[in-house]
Amino acid sequence: MTFRKVTVIGAGQMGSGIAQTLARSGHLVTLYDIETDAVARGVASINSAVSRLVAKGKMNDEERLKLLGNLECSVDLAGASNAELVIEAAPERMETKKVLFKQLDQICGPDTILATNTSSLSITDIAASTKRPQLVIGMHFMNPVTVMPLVEIIRGLATSDETFEKIKALTHILGKTPVEVHDFPGFVSNRILMPMINEAIYTVYEGVAEPEAVDQVMRLGMNHPMGPLTLADFIGLDTCLAIMETLHQGFGDSKYRPCPLLRKYVQAGWLGCKTKRGFYNYD
Incomplete structure (x- = not known):
């Protein structure tokens, strides 16, 4: 051992x-x-x-x-x-x-x-x-x-x-x-995952689709076991925001800019599963 x-x-x-x-x-x-x-x-x-x-x-x-x-x-x-x-x-x-x-x-x-x-x-x-x-x-x-x-x-x-x-x-x-x-912002997992989640939030923010529809597209169309917005709620929206801010600051690239809706939810205390409210209501 x-x-x-x-x-x-x-x-x-x-x-x-x-x-x-x-x-x-x-x-x-x-x-x-x-x-x-x-x-x-x-x-x-x-x-x-x-x-x-x-x-x-x-x-x-x-x-x-x-x-x-x-x-x-x-x-x-x-x-x-x-x-x-x-x-x-x-x-x-x-x-x-x-x-x-x-x-x-x-x-x-x-x-x-x-x-x-x-x-x-x-x-x-x-x-x-x-x-x-x-x-x-x-x-x-x-x-x-x-x-x-x-x-x-x-x-x-x-x-x-x-x-x-x-x-x-x-x-x-x-x-x-x-x-x-190697030691780069977000490493591999979150450098790939978080921009996808952030883009899913943008689709809701811009009125393209409701959270349920976004998740359904990714589950049924892309064979993801869990939709990105369900996953974001599970991870914690405050954690998602912190990681996106690290990516944005670390690379200085606008493609990593956190979605304003993500920031608003965190400000409201809607952090996902742990607060019973995020993109979904867990009461």
Whole structure:
């Protein structure tokens, strides 16, 4: 096993899924968040998920207890001091991540690898906030983490070959498929996906079709398992907007300009599934 003790920063949907995946593969995982309520929600989400797996016959009760036994939670970042790997899954804001990585650089041992689950931000820029850029790497899981097989592994400018190989090996242990990509805005997945979602939003904004029609065209005509607007609601419209802004700023190309309707929905607090309202109403 590549790593024994792992700390996951952020107990939201992505962080909880990463923690669950690590714990199931036998790693000792500490799930951290700054708020006790957030940690409690993350642990409750994991409990609920593994209970469903047992109910479906995809996990037995012994495996469930073993998974939960590998998991602990914390609101004390200093607890990351004994981790061999830290995976950050905090909100998609560069300043938040840079402050966090600077703290982790001071807290963690000198050989600890610091990975970020960022879906679009520069690994090189994040690594520059530490004194160990050779040990900083992108590990972009897909959502939902426990189901999706892909992990994009992104090298920063200074990421060492040894760090890359360790993270690649871990990805295989987790039952995922690692794909190496270079450090450009949006990497591969979101550089392709988000402009498609943004264009789908433009078709609604310009009155070409209603959300249901847009999704139906892409599902039935392009064989997509989920329409782009349903997917946007699932991802979170605030996350979609943040990624589009990263692409627009990073490339300076107008083709990445976020649709005004996307910006308006985020301003209104209509963020998709997590707020029960986005392009669809989830009440």
